[in-house]
Amino acid sequence: MTSKKNPREQARLKRKKRIRTKVKGTPDRPRLTVFRSAKHIYAQIIDDTRGVTLAASSTLLKDPDLDEKSGGKVQSAERVGERIAREAMERGIRQVVFDRNGFIYHGRIRAVADGARKAGLDF
Template structure:
């Protein structure tokens, strides 16, 4: 997927990865190969509010969190990179929460 999707400084790539236990999200600028901001479900501030670390509620909290971090940096437009995952379930909950928080993709 990353061969086709490129992020720039003005419109970075929002990459979502799910392991067996956690969800990770990163804003990546591919032109300068930098990670602008990131969040994950095993961070302390997210972990204290949740019992499970891999469900739709966690995904929506992460979507809102990364949207707030990116808006603080002045980023409102992104390219959504979901990897090889279907737009369903946790990925959909993450994307909808990010959109509700003010990110456009």
């Protein structure tokens, strides 16, 4: 970490490092990781043993369901969670471990998790 970074970002990266020592994605239970920027939200399902991304979704995709103007950021985040769960189910993934990536489990991060659970993922 460099000293030029925002102290909040440094704290998040410290939390992320602490979380990642405990949360590992396996072929049986891959890791569902979420990244939140100011405008967008990104979700990936990763198998850490092979270092492969199995599925991904974000608000950047040109999908009318994920349009931010239709309901705001939290609703868009929930739809990203539902979409990543559908992609996972198509690939035969039913169970994942959730990696909040150092972000506090609130707002858009929680919305992604709730959307994924609602669509059938188990974690």
